[in-house]
Amino acid sequence: xxxxxxxxxxxxxxxxxxxxxxxxxxxxxxxxxxxxxxxxxxxxxxxxxxxxxxxxxxxxxxxxxxxxxxxxxxxxxxxxxxxxxxxxxxxxxxxxxxxxxxxxxxxxxxxxxxxxxxxxxxxxxxxxxxxxxxxxxxxxxxxxxxxxxxxxxxxxxxxxxxxxxxxxxxxxxxxxxxxxxxxxxxxxxxxxxxxxxxxxxxxxxxxxxxxxxxxxxxxxxxxxxxxxxxxxxxxxxxxxxxxxxxxxxxxxxxxxxxxxxxxxxxxxxxxxxxxxxxxxxxxxxxxxxxxxxxxxxxxxxxxxxxxxxxxxxxxxxxxxxxxxxxxxxxxxxxxxxxxxxxxxxxxxxx
DNA sequence: AAGGCGGGGCC
DNA sequence: GGCCCAGCCTT
Numbered sequence: 329x330x331x332x333x334x335x336x337x338x339x340x341x342x343x344x345x346x347x348x349x350x351x352x353x354x355x356x357x358x359x360x361x362x363x364x365x366x367x368x369x370x371x372x373x374x375x376x377x378x379x380x381x382x383x384x385x386x387x388x389x390x391x392x393x394x395x396x397x398x399x400x401x402x403x404x405x406x407x408x409x410x411x412x413x414x415x416x417x418x419x420x421x422x423x424x425x426x427x428x429x430x431x432x433x434x435x436x437x438x439x440x441x442x443x444x445x446x447x448x449x450x451x452x453x454x455x456x457x458x459x460x461x462x463x464x465x466x467x468x469x470x471x472x473x474x475x476x477x478x479x480x481x482x483x484x485x486x487x488x489x490x491x492x493x494x495x496x497x498x499x500x501x502x503x504x505x506x507x508x509x510x511x512x513x514x515x516x517x518x519x520x521x522x523x524x525x526x527x528x529x530x531x532x533x534x535x536x537x538x539x540x541x542x543x544x545x546x547x548x549x550x551x552x553x554x555x556x557x558x559x560x561x562x563x564x565x566x567x568x569x570x571x572x573x574x575x576x577x578x579x580x581x582x583x584x585x586x587x588x589x590x591x592x593x594x595x596x597x598x599x600x601x602x603x604x605x606x607x608x609x610x611x612x613x614x615x616x617x618x619x620x621x622x623x624x625x626x627x628x629x630x631x632x633x634x635x636x637x638x639x640x641x642x643x644x645x646x647x648x649x650x651x652x653x654x655x656x657x658x659x660x661x662x663x664x665x666x667x668x669x670x671x672x673x674x675x676x677x678x
Numbered sequence: 679a680a681g682g683c684g685g686g687g688c689c
Numbered sequence: 690g691g692c693c694c695a696g697c698c699t700t
Contacts, residue, residue: 368696
């Protein structure tokens, strides 16, 4: 057995957690439930949910029998509700595929919805003592620090390396103790912030500690550069009204009424004729506007245009709307509302 | 205010 | 096969 595994197992017996509600059982259902709840959610938050859930659904068959709404009601507040849906769907699949007995083969476990490679390994190790490596956030942190592995753990290359390492470190015996050790060690000692390196039984062999890199590992995800996008927004005036266009139901501003847009390079006269059904005359450029989204910043170059001729199809098109100026109360994006307010101010006498 | 977190869905 | 998302929690 590697020194790493040996030290961890010894540490677990002395300092690990031994009284969590899902410990001391080999009931795969209870272990499965705990592993699903522990995805994305910390132990302290999970415990009351776990106990309430088990009280209502003490076994897999009772869960499979229940309506989904009741499952989700007990999940309410835990977040990531797809976990609850998948749990319920998986319970029904276990009834169908395995006659109600939670599967023992890792291939069958991982085939259930909501269970990936790491969760399947954890269930198999705790319920059946299987010789399978886990690799969750705690384990990634412990391994990257102890073995000095740089690169974002979410990146394919790093993750592949970590899986290989995790498997190579597996002890031949006491896999369940070792697996629990990795989890507890990562959660209570080798923590993300303020790890307790002074009390660490693995400190003498920790690469991060030796190179003063503990705070820099694991490598954080690369900051996404905020994309910059530019668009022209067309303010098409016609008899005191402004042309609005309904956006597609999905994506940015899905289903909202917005101003027609065009690339900066587009030939506007041609575009308006063929796409919007009107002849236009350029009136003026309006001051540029910036609008920030989560993933990018939009630079808006508004252009004021006067409609000189309107083809009849415009009034029949469902996605086009010649809106009165007071349409500002309609479902309009904030950036567009701001733009239209500027226009109103600009046109105000004086 | 930002980033972490397993797995699924989408391209 | 890479990218994004979900919802709550910690820092």
